Amino acid sequence: MSSEVAVVGFAQSPCRVREDATTSGVEMLVPIFAEVFRACGLTKSDIGFWCSGSSDYLAGRAFSFVSAVDAIGAVPPTMESHVEMDGAWALYEAWAKILTGEAEIALAYGFGKSSGAELRRVLALQLDPYLLAPLWPDSVSVAALQARLGLEAGRWTEKDMAEVAARSRAAAMSNPGAQVSGSVAASELLARPYVAEPLRAHDCAPVGDGAAVVIIASAARARELCERPAWISGFAHQVDSGSLGARDLLAVPSAAGAARAAGAVGASVEVAPIEVAELHAPFSHQELLLREALGLGDGVAVNPSGGALCGNPMFAAGLARIGMAARAVMSGRAGRALGHATSGPALQQNLVCVLSGEAS
Secondary structure, eight states, X not given: OOSOEEEEEEEEOOOBOOTTOOTTOHHHHHHHHHHHHHHHTXXXXXXSEEEEEOOHHXXXXXXXXXXXXXXXXXXXXXXXXXXXXXXXXXXXXXXXXXXXXXXXXXXXXXXXXXXXXXXXXXXXXXXXXXXXXXXXXXXXXXXXXXXXXXXXXXXXXXXXXXHHHHHHHHHGGGOTTOSXXXXXXXXXXXXXXXXXXXXXGGGBOOOOEEEEEEEEEEHHHHHHHOSSOEEEEEEEEEEOOSOGGGSOTTOOHHHHHHHHHHTSSSOXXXXXXXXXXXXXXXXXXXXXXXXXXXXXXXXXXXXXXXXXXXOOOTTTHHHHHHHHHHHHHHTTSOSEEEEEEEESTTSOEXXXXXXXXSOO
16 A cells, blocks of 8 residues: 555646547547656556546447547556546546555546537536426526626626636646636726626636646655656535525535545645645636635735646546645646546536655
8 A cells, every 4th residue: 555646657648629539538648648658658558557537428328438448458458547627636546546556657538529519508407307397497508607706796707707817827838738818908808798797708617628647656756757746635516406596606515525525724734835726617617606715815926837727628627626736736837736626517516635855
């Protein structure tokens, strides 16, 4: 068994609408597998456990993840698993495999071709099948209800939301994988029309296709694979009620609880503060909610990659947030970073991964 696990490699495909990619994701996965293997000096045969995250609903067929295994190859035989979630949850399973001693090196990946379907309609299928789903409230409309509640409660303004979007787009200019980027003033964004009041296009993540991959390793192997591993000091996920009427949409207890369980907040003063946080916030107001729930102060660099507002490939974006946070640690830009992923309507499920440049 290993009590210490570290991220040693990360790669992602550029997020964009891709005509050359199928819903199997193979065309997006093969290049980034090769990229991360080169960076770590590994081959497929070195991976002790593989785990993927994707969705049959998005792909439009049952057991769609089986096709993605073509990117791994049939030889040598592999130990492989899958979660019907964002790849961040696949990483959690891979982390558990290493902790229990079943593997020394594991690879988690997530992929999604959002442009192959009517995404807003597909995501309505995750709602309560008896009361909500038959009404077909799409994901943007549900988020708009949440944003409206925040506005009426005085928690934020439309200007605050536009400033989140403007900052994210400016940050994404240095991220070659971003789908949306550029320098734009919040005042200019506020002059644009609504798509679902009070949300405008810049308040919503774009629809795009993409994939991400993260390699983790036990302490016995991590230091030989990476000059500065990003050690996972805490990893937790929690779930709020799936019924929108049964919870306060302006509170995110699952995010706050996961942050506490992962040691991101409420830790000893001897622990270094979080310097970089990559938050999976598909809507501008959700970044504001998550900042508060996770206890992130003004000194934390939030979404220096541009975040999900600048590229949100379904089932890969959360894993990419952890990968980006790990990259900040591995590059030496941060001593301690936080990666966050969400799933479900209005931030229903939340996962937090805390990474450090030093092993615990």
